[in-house]
Amino acid sequence: MLVNRTRKTAEAVATDIRYGTALGPKVGIADGDYDALNGAGVVIITSGVNEKKGGATDRNDPQGRLKLLGKNAEIYSDIVPQIVRAAPDAVLLAVTDPPDPLADVALSPRSTGACSAPGRIWTASASACISANISVSIRPT
Numbered sequence: 001m002l003v004n005r006t007r008k009t010a011e012a013v014a015t016d017i018r019y020g021t022a023l024g025p026k027v028g029i030a031d032g033d034y035d036a037l038n039g040a041g042v043v044i045i046t047s048g049v050n051e052k053k054g055g056a057t058d059r060n061d062p063q064g065r066l067k068l069l070g071k072n073a074e075i076y077s078d079i080v081p082q083i084v085r086a087a088p089d090a091v092l093l094a095v096t097d098p099p100d101p102l103a104d105v106a107l108s109p110r111s112t113g114a115c116s117a118p119g120r121i122w123t124a125s126a127s128a129c130i131s132a133n134i135s136v137s138i139r140p141t
Contacts (some may be wrong), residue, residue: 001036005047005079038085045106047079048072053069056097065085065097065109072096091120099123 002017004010014031021027028038037043051057054068059069076096083092094103103121 001040002031003034003037004031005103007031007033007086008121026069034082034086037083037090040087042093043083043087043090044093044095045076045079045083045102047075048102049075051097066101067119068097072093072098075104076102077108094121094123132134 001016002010004013006020006042014029017029021029049068049071051065051068054071056063056065070091076094080092083090093104094106096102100123103123107120
């Protein structure tokens with residue numbers, strides 16, 4: 001199930017992913033609203049500002065991807081409560097940059113409806129794994 005803050009975007013991305021599924025094992029890709037996450041075991045959160053839009057493309061900048069934290073924290077504060085209401089037992093996997101601070105945002109008691117179980121928020125840095133040409137590893141926070 002692919003959910004986006006903008007349903008039209010979710011529909012477009014799900015369609016793009018379905019085009020590529022013919023090359024692999026059978027898999028169902030659907031778009032929906034947050035309620036469609038009901039019963040999900042894992043929700044992967046990729047929402048956020050990317051490096052280019054967030055001004056984090058200079059690899060010599062000591063702030064690096066932390067420049068994305070402010071805007072992406074706003075986005076997480078909006079979407080995490082909706083995810084938790086729809087899928088209260090799901091493990092949330094934060095892969096948006098910077099993932100570890102955003103996991104803290106998801107756990108923040110100031111975020112109404114935030115995930116209350118620390119063991120249910122995990123992080124993974126997909127970009128680091130891809131650039132190192134290794135498999136994605138997941139670690140609980």
